[in-house]
Amino acid sequence: MPDGERQTYSEEYAAAHGTFALIPAAYVFLVDGDRVLLQRRANTGYYDGWWAASAAGHVDPGESVPAGAVRETREEIGVDVAEADLEPITAMHRTAPTGLPIDQRLDVFFVTRRWLGEPVLAEPDKASALEWFPLAALPDDVVHHERFALEGWRDGGLPAVTAFGF
16 A cells, blocks of 8 residues: 555546535434433424434534534533444435435434433523433424434334435
């Protein structure tokens, strides 16, 4: 194997192949025994009033997916999680019927059973409630792709890589 620095794509290559945008996001479900913590979205313009993962959000530029999961968990529900305690449950390539670049997503879902601190609604401008639900009796209005991942994990057999919306 040749020695050398990591390579990047040239500007010409990027111009010819860079028409596809893929937005990465990290999702974390806090699980305590047979229950899961969910937050009710509010004031975001996307699935407001629906139950969603304990914490989730876009991965920042220069940030790894696990680091983004740790950061989002701290920001949204005020608890600290170690990357080593994040159990990856699926990487989901997701789209919506618009065909727009904004709807091309790569969502990485994690479960954790260990955290430091007591979960609180740390961003009340983006969520209106934080509640524990039995895994066997999730509310009806869980965001569609998040329900798919959570139920797939709960029921077993969720593939390591999934697609949603295609």
